Amino acid sequence: GQQLNQSPQSMFIQEGEDVSMNCTSSSIFNTWLWYKQEPGEGPVLLIALYKAGELTSNGRLTAQFGITRKDSFLNISASIPSDVGIYFCAGHGAGNMLTFGGGTRLMVKP
Amino acid sequence: NAGVTQTPKFQVLKTGQSMTLQCAQDMNHEYMSWYRQDPGMGLRLIHYSVGAGITDQGEVPNGYNVSRSTTEDFPLRLLSAAPSQTSVYFCASAIGAIYNEQFFGPGTRLTVL
Numbered sequence: 001g002q003q004l005n006q007s008p009q010s011m012f013i014q015e016g017e018d019v020s021m022n023c024t025s026s027s028i029f030n031t032w033l034w035y036k037q038e039p040g041e042g043p044v045l046l047i048a049l050y051k052a053g054e055l056t057s058n059g060r061l062t063a064q065f066g067i068t069r070k071d072s073f074l075n076i077s078a079s080i081p082s083d084v085g086i087y088f089c090a091g092h093g094a095g096n097m098l099t100f101g102g103g104t105r106l107m108v109k110p
Numbered sequence: 111n112a113g114v115t116q117t118p119k120f121q122v123l124k125t126g127q128s129m130t131l132q133c134a135q136d137m138n139h140e141y142m143s144w145y146r147q148d149p150g151m152g153l154r155l156i157h158y159s160v161g162a163g164i165t166d167q168g169e170v171p172n173g174y175n176v177s178r179s180t181t182e183d184f185p186l187r188l189l190s191a192a193p194s195q196t197s198v199y200f201c202a203s204a205i206g207a208i209y210n211e212q213f214f215g216p217g218t219r220l221t222v223l
Contacts, residue, residue, distance in 0.1 A: 004152075031210045042114075042200050042214030043153070088152055092210050096141075096160060097168055100152035 003027075006089055006101030014109050019076040021087060021104040029091035032065050032072035033098070037086045046087075047074070081108050111136050114215035116201050122221045123191040131186040131218050133201030139213075140206030142184040143168070144176065146197040147217075153200065159184055160206065191222045 006023045013019060023032070031050055035043035047058050049065035049072060056063055060077045072089055089101040117132045135142065143158035145168075155168030159178040173195060175187040184203075188195060198219050202212040 006152075009150075033210060035214075040216070042202070042216050044214070045211055048211055090153075090210075096158060096166070097155050098210060098212070100145075100154070102150055102152045 004089060004091055004099050004101035006104055008104060009102065010105040010107070012107045012109065013079055015079060015081060017079055019079055019083070019106060020073065021075075021089075021106075022071060022073045023089035023091070023101045024071045025091060025099075026070070027093055028069040029093050029099075030069070031092040032063070033090045033092075034061075034063050034072070034074045035088045035090060037088065037103075038084075043088055076106075079106075079108050081110055084108050113137065114201055114203050114213050116199075116215040116218050118218060119216070120219050122223065123188075124223050125192060127191050128187070128189050129191065131188075131199055131201075131220070133184045133186065133215060134182050135184075135201075135203040135213075136182065137203060137205075137213070138181060139203035140181070141204040141212070142178065143202045143204075143212065144174070144184070144186045145200045145202065146170065146195075147200060148197050156186065156199075191220075193222045196220060196222045 034046045037043040047063040054065040062075045064073045086103040088103050090098045114135045140161045144156040145153040154170045157176040159165045200217045201215040204212040
């Protein structure tokens with residue numbers, strides 16, 4: 001099946017720093033999504049991208065749909081303690097299924 | 111709206127036991143799905159449904175059954191639990207036309223001894 005490689009697997013940063021994470025695939029995706037999961041809860045959708053090259057922001061979060069349609073990036077500016085969690089990318093290619101990356105665990109030091 | 115609800119929150123089973131994980135949504139969403147989450151592996155799709163009476167297999171369907179008799183409910187059945195099914199299970203739903211934007215429930219943590 002389709003595989004999504006998400007990196008880094010974990011990050012430990014200082015409050016106020018910017019964060020970058022990415023997802024790459026060997027297959028083309030038509031949609032990229034970014035989710036955040038906090039402990040004991042289900043993932044929550046942050047940003048959805050539907051067009052190659054698209055750049056979309058949601059507050060301090062910015063995500064981009066790669067031109068090749070095989071990658072996507074998520075940036076968080078000026079991190080705060082409540083940004084802590086696991087961030088997942090997900091892609092949709094053919095069919096009715098989403099493929100999820102393995103997640104990036106973000107830890108923020110106040 | 112309660113959104114997507116799942117019961118139970120936690121469950122411990124012995125190998126060979128059967129049980130049903132419940133999932134319900136009150137948003138009139140056509141699309142519903144079940145995922146399992148294991149450490150370092152993200153979420154993997156077990157089964158999904160694009161509407162009442164329609165179900166299909168996902169990436170890891172073996173050992174699980176589903177049915178969709180109503181728009182609101184999408185139960186997941188384990189017929190004979192195995193230790194390899196120890197995981198956190200998430201149900202999700204989405205508006206049919208843009209099912210990529212899935213809303214997730216809070217999860218069920220299942221341990222099979």
